[in-house]
Amino acid sequence: MRVYGLTGSIGMGKSAVAAMLRKAGVPLFDADAEVHRLQGPGGALLPAIEARFPGTTGPKGVDRTKLGAAVFGNPTERKALEAIVHPAVRHARGRFLQRHRSRPFVILDIPLLFESKAQKKGLAGVIVVSAPAWKQRRRVLARPGMTAAKFRQIVHLQTPDAEKRARADYIIDTGATFTATRAQVRRLVACLGAKTGR
Secondary structure (H helix, E strand, O other), X not given: OEEEEEEOOOOOOHHHHHHHHHHOOXXXXXXXXXXXXXXXXXXOOHHHHHHHOXXXXXXXXXXXXXXXXXXXXXXXXXXXXXXXXXXXXXXXXXXXXXXXXXXXXXXXXXXOOOOOHHHHOOOOEEEEEEOOHHHHHHHHHOOOOOOHHHHHHHHHHOOXXXXXXXXXXXXXXXXXXXXXXXXXXXXXXXXXXXXXXX
């Protein structure tokens, strides 16, 4: 089984591409979705997060606004949160790989693949989802509660898109139409399938 990483900066359309890959029958592990589950109502990480960041959880799980305020722009606090979250996500990813071990290839959706250098280990290749900067900005600023200043800060913390594209094995460009993106995804799935000989 070959394992590929899927990544892309904020607002590049990675979630849409991930959905297309799933629809094409590709097993895909979504790290963000797993974090939401672990931090949601009754989530396994709530006690540890509440102990480290008091007042940030409740019956509905993590209050993302409060937790975000506690860690955003503070490297020490962010590392403390990552020390709680990352081992649990790694464990879930291991279970996913075990469950799909008979498949020719799987994809791991890893938002911070390049930022967390260790995540690239063991991957057969990296797929980067990209779009023009003006489109990225328009998409992100349309999100509720997003400001230009917050967008700049997020982009500053992420590996530049140009660098991601340069280091990618495959690029999905979401700057055109939805139909064009879907065609690229179909070609990618065919290409990855051909590499396995199945």
